[in-house]
Amino acid sequence: MFGKMNTAEIEQLLRQQLVGRIGCHVDGLTYVVPVSYAYDGDYIYCHTHEGMKINMMRKNPDVCFEIDSAWNYSNWQSVIGWGSFEELAEGPERTQAIAVLRERKLPMLSSETMHLGLLWPFHSGERDVDGIIFRIQLKEKTGRYETTTAEPFFAT
Amino acid sequence: MFGKMNTAEIEQLLRQQLVGRIGCHVDGLTYVVPVSYAYDGDYIYCHTHEGMKINMMRKNPDVCFEIDSAWNYSNWQSVIGWGSFEELAEGPERTQAIAVLRERKLPMLSSETMHLGLLWPFHSGERDVDGIIFRIQLKEKTGRYETTTAEPFFAT
Numbered sequence: 001m002f003g004k005m006n007t008a009e010i011e012q013l014l015r016q017q018l019v020g021r022i023g024c025h026v027d028g029l030t031y032v033v034p035v036s037y038a039y040d041g042d043y044i045y046c047h048t049h050e051g052m053k054i055n056m057m058r059k060n061p062d063v064c065f066e067i068d069s070a071w072n073y074s075n076w077q078s079v080i081g082w083g084s085f086e087e088l089a090e091g092p093e094r095t096q097a098i099a100v101l102r103e104r105k106l107p108m109l110s111s112e113t114m115h116l117g118l119l120w121p122f123h124s125g126e127r128d129v130d131g132i133i134f135r136i137q138l139k140e141k142t143g144r145y146e147t148t149t150a151e152p153f154f155a156t
Numbered sequence: 157m158f159g160k161m162n163t164a165e166i167e168q169l170l171r172q173q174l175v176g177r178i179g180c181h182v183d184g185l186t187y188v189v190p191v192s193y194a195y196d197g198d199y200i201y202c203h204t205h206e207g208m209k210i211n212m213m214r215k216n217p218d219v220c221f222e223i224d225s226a227w228n229y230s231n232w233q234s235v236i237g238w239g240s241f242e243e244l245a246e247g248p249e250r251t252q253a254i255a256v257l258r259e260r261k262l263p264m265l266s267s268e269t270m271h272l273g274l275l276w277p278f279h280s281g282e283r284d285v286d287g288i289i290f291r292i293q294l295k296e297k298t299g300r301y302e303t304t305t306a307e308p309f310f311a312t
Contacts, residue, residue, distance in 0.1 A: 019226055023179040023188035032179035032188050032222040034234050066188040070175055073265055078190050109229055 005077065005143025013067060013079050013143065014039045018108060022046075022136075023064035024056045024085075031056055032066075038104035043135040044083070045097045054132055057085035065136055077145040081138035088133045097133045161233065161299025169223060169235050169299065170195045174264060178202075178292075179220035180212045180241075187212055188222075194260035199291040200239070201253045210288055213241035221292055233301040237294035244289045253289045 005013070023032045033053045038045045044065055048054060057063060061084045070076035088094035161169070179188045189209045194201045200221055204210060213219060217240045226232035244250035 018229070019224065019232075021177050021188055021222060021224075023181075023186040023220070025179075025181040025186045028218065029238075030179040030181045030186060030218065030220045032177055032220045032236060034222065034224040034226075034232075036229055062184065062186065064179070064186045064188045066177060066190065068175065068177075068190040070190075073174070073192055073261065076175075076190075080188060082185075105229065 001148070002144065002146050005079065005145055009077075009145075010079050010141050010143040011041065013069065013077055014044075014141075015041075017067040017069060018104075020044070020065055020067040022053060022057075023066065024053060024060060025062075026056045026059045029056075036105070038101045040100045043097070043100075043137050045100050045133070045135050047098075047101055047129065047131055047133055049131050054087075054134075057134070058087070061085040063136060065138060074146055074148045077143065079141060079143040081141040083136040083138040083140075086135050086137070088135060090128065093135075094128070094133050097135055098129055101133075157304070158300065158302050161235065161301055165233075165301075166235050166297050166299040167197065169225065169233055170200075170297075171197075173223040173225060174260075176200070176221055176223040178209060178213075179222065180209060180216060181218075182212045182215045185212075192261070194257045196256045199253070199256075199293050201256050201289065201291050203254075203257055203285065203287055203289055205287050210243075210290075213290070214243070217241040219292060221294060230302055230304045233299065235297060235299040237297040239292040239294040239296075242291050242293070244291060246284065249291075250284070250289050253291055254285055257289075 018036055019034055020037050021032050021034050023030065025031070031053060035046045035048065035053075063083065063085050065081045065083065066078065068076060068078035088097050174192055175190055176193050177188050177190050179186060181187070187208065191202045191204065191209075219239065219241050221237045221239065222234065224232060224234035244253055
């Protein structure tokens with residue numbers, strides 16, 4: 001059975017998933033790139049460094065954001081949304097974004113990462129981090145699922 | 157440690173994964189959509205029905221294809237490629253595509269799906285199936301990984 005996810009189901013999947021994909025487009029080239037993210041109900045927040053996706057989104061901030069969760073071929077959910085890329089310079093909005101990213105990411109770090117004490121910026125208790133912080137406000141969101149059970153498959 | 161995947165590693169991940177994401181773009185709109193696929197070393201093959209992604213790819217066949225596999229935030233692989241969408245009308249190329257899809261998908265079907273005998277087209281022994289079969293030949297492929305162990309994390 002195929003279905004459309006309602007708003008609550010879409011919000012739940014956006015809060016549960018850890019990795020999404022940004023689709024951007026400049027000069028005839030479409031680029032789909034995975035990102036780890038945090039979602040606070042208003043914005044998708046990401047931390048990254050200079051590179052192809054940032055260069056492209058600076059040129060064309062209209063992006064697509066996708067997440068999916070599949071248990072098998074016939075039990076899956078996906079959310080697709082559209083919004084605008086916004087790079088956050090130092091200031092209250094960047095500080096808020098870092099707080100959301102830190103709260104989401106720190107508990108999910110692997111024991112290896114923690115043990116190795118890698119230079120992952122969110123380990124630090126500093127207010128700011130190195131690198132680029134950006135956000136995407138999803139102005140439109142759609143969600144679909146397929147299920148073989150009475151209840152839709154929901155990711156946990 | 158971050159790294160670039162070599163050709164063998166890229167091919168391995170393309171054969172291992174079951175779900176990828178197509179990025180397409182028409183008239184200022186970028187769309188990223190998850191698809192189940194099969195890969196034979198030459199083409200990405202997909203089965204679908206009429207809808208937004210097919211309409212967009214018919215208008216602009218230049219697409220991006222992405223797969224990723226993450227064990228955690230610091231151990232992941234991803235492959236991103238670019239190619240052209242080709243819809244396969246009845247004929248030897250469509251028959252070959254269906255054979256590749258059937259070989260890949262049938263062993264991966266859930267026991268629920270099998271038990272329910274759902275109308276999934278690849279269950280049938282027929283040579284053709286309902287719906288649209290298309291392929292993407294990836295003309296360019298890149299792969300990246302991050303690992304916290306001596307060896308890159310490779311999906312199994």
